[in-house]
Amino acid sequence: MRYISTRGSAELVDFEGALMTGLARDGGLYVPETWPTFSADDLRAMRGLSYPEIAFRVMKPFVSPCIPDEDFKKIIDESYATFVDHSVAPLSQLGPNLWLMELYHGPTLAFKDVAMQVLGRLYDYVLNKRDKRITVVGATSGDTGSAAIEAIRGRSRASIFIMHPNNRTSEVQRRQMTTVDANNVHNIAIEGTFDDCQNLLKAMFNDHDFRDEIKISGVNSINWARIMPQMVYYVAAAVSLGAPDRTINFTVPTGNFGDIFAGYAAKQIGLPIDKLVIASNLNDILTRVMNTGAHTLGEVHPTMSPSMDIQISSNFERLLFDLYDRDGKAIADLMNQLTETGTFTLGQAQREKALKLFTAQRVDEEQTLKTIEKVYQQSEKLIDPHTAVGVEAAWREQDAATDKSTPMVTLSTAHPAKFPDNVEKATGTRPPLPQHMLDLYDREERFTVLPNDLETVTTHIRKTLAAESQTV
Numbered sequence: 001m002r003y004i005s006t007r008g009s010a011e012l013v014d015f016e017g018a019l020m021t022g023l024a025r026d027g028g029l030y031v032p033e034t035w036p037t038f039s040a041d042d043l044r045a046m047r048g049l050s051y052p053e054i055a056f057r058v059m060k061p062f063v064s065p066c067i068p069d070e071d072f073k074k075i076i077d078e079s080y081a082t083f084v085d086h087s088v089a090p091l092s093q094l095g096p097n098l099w100l101m102e103l104y105h106g107p108t109l110a111f112k113d114v115a116m117q118v119l120g121r122l123y124d125y126v127l128n129k130r131d132k133r134i135t136v137v138g139a140t141s142g143d144t145g146s147a148a149i150e151a152i153r154g155r156s157r158a159s160i161f162i163m164h165p166n167n168r169t170s171e172v173q174r175r176q177m178t179t180v181d182a183n184n185v186h187n188i189a190i191e192g193t194f195d196d197c198q199n200l201l202k203a204m205f206n207d208h209d210f211r212d213e214i215k216i217s218g219v220n221s222i223n224w225a226r227i228m229p230q231m232v233y234y235v236a237a238a239v240s241l242g243a244p245d246r247t248i249n250f251t252v253p254t255g256n257f258g259d260i261f262a263g264y265a266a267k268q269i270g271l272p273i274d275k276l277v278i279a280s281n282l283n284d285i286l287t288r289v290m291n292t293g294a295h296t297l298g299e300v301h302p303t304m305s306p307s308m309d310i311q312i313s314s315n316f317e318r319l320l321f322d323l324y325d326r327d328g329k330a331i332a333d334l335m336n337q338l339t340e341t342g343t344f345t346l347g348q349a350q351r352e353k354a355l356k357l358f359t360a361q362r363v364d365e366e367q368t369l370k371t372i373e374k375v376y377q378q379s380e381k382l383i384d385p386h387t388a389v390g391v392e393a394a395w396r397e398q399d400a401a402t403d404k405s406t407p408m409v410t411l412s413t414a415h416p417a418k419f420p421d422n423v424e425k426a427t428g429t430r431p432p433l434p435q436h437m438l439d440l441y442d443r444e445e446r447f448t449v450l451p452n453d454l455e456t457v458t459t460h461i462r463k464t465l466a467a468e469s470q471t472v
């Protein structure tokens with residue numbers, strides 16, 4: 001499999017190239033040059049297999065020929081052994097033809113573990129082969145940082161530095177990052193906001209000397225290797241609910257458009273998905289573009305589903321590429337327009353094409369709380385605010401559907417105990433942490449508080465790396 005950039009002028013790369021480069025040199029995102037396809041028989045043959053076995057079959061064409069089967073199987077098995085629930089993505093029923101897919105049974109209690117666990121091991125595998133090291137640097141407002149730390153902890157070929165805004169993450173989120181006891185994990189609390197952290201990160205990536213010196217690498221969802229493992233749970237859920245002999249719908253709480261793009265990818269490889277519902281919180285740029293065609297940047301509104309508080313959904317570019325018949329120049333033009341004017345308009349033909357598969361729903365804060373409450377009353381199940389945005393969107397779609405017999409699966413993206421205050425506010429019940437995290441509040445925290453100053457931070461990273469290499 002080779003990968004092509006959405007902006008058309010970067011060279012094609014193999015899987016290893018896409019993994020190690022992240023963003024293409026022309027500023028675009030890598031997508032598969034062609035979509036491999038699975039026949040109805042191939043899909044039927046996956047019924048009843050274990051999650052790692054399905055994962056191997058679905059992802060194999062995407063990593064071929066870079067990673068031999070036996071090595072890849074080992075990477076997958078180890079990745080999913082870290083999940084408390086070995087089915088990785090269990091379904092639970094909310095109502096007639098209405099399902100939740102629980103993606104939060106991994107080490108950090110959010111769906112990002114499903115891909116990140118694989119990504120960390122893929123990095124190690126390739127770096128071993130090339131006898132190289134990298135330094136992962138990231139900025140986080142919560143979920144991404146802890147998932148990345150869990151993925152990189154103890155890996156022999158990588159160190160990780162995660163910046164979070166000091167005193168501005170939830171305590172659960174901070175402790176999940178700062179209590180990891182591994183000598184290649186380094187937390188930095190920046191005296192500033194999440195935007196300050198992101199600006200520091202951008203400045204480090206733009207400083208070519210620093211970048212080359214520490215062999216910097218990112219972990220955000222523009223990397224194809226983070227999208228790829230997410231296709232698997234769409235396939236696993238669909239075949240267990242009767243695909244390919246029945247169509248399935250999915251609703252996805254959406255921020256950066258990575259998770260739902262994986263659903264689109266699953267459809268391209270042959271999964272009979274009828275509808276993909278984009279569920280947004282108040283940050284509704286995607287709902288607006290679907291409903292009006294105007295892709296216009298707005299302000300970021302902080303909500304109780306913070307992992308979806310985005311201004312721009314980077315992975316939307318991957319969908320645009322297909323909507324514009326893979327015309328890289330057209331995409332480069334749209335993206336330049338967006339940078340220069342803060343807006344572009346999706347063409348009428350392209351919007352109609354998108355609406356054949358996607359619909360979008362915006363869910364406000366009050367509706368989110370009500371949904372948490374209603375689900376608890378109906379089924380005694382506690383759901384987190386991100387999941388609630390999805391469930392409300394799914395209800396609306398089911399109510400409006402003429403044929404209600406197609407199963408609707410809502411992706412449950414975080415464990416309720418990650419956002420205990422709002423869940424308690426809605427239901428009166430405080431969700432307990434799962435067994436393996438009960439001592440989270442007793443574990444020792446390790447982090448360094450630094451001012452919002454580029455030079456102080458880069459000096460700290462250099463010194464810490466030097467000290468780390470002496471202890472190995």
Ligand SMILES: *Cc1c(COP(=O)(O)O)cnc(C)c1O
Nearest residue numbers: 143255256257258259307413414
């Ligand atoms: C990251 C995240 C999302 C959004 O996923 P995207 O791939 O960015 O669209 C939704 N819910 C939770 C809990 C997340 O951590």
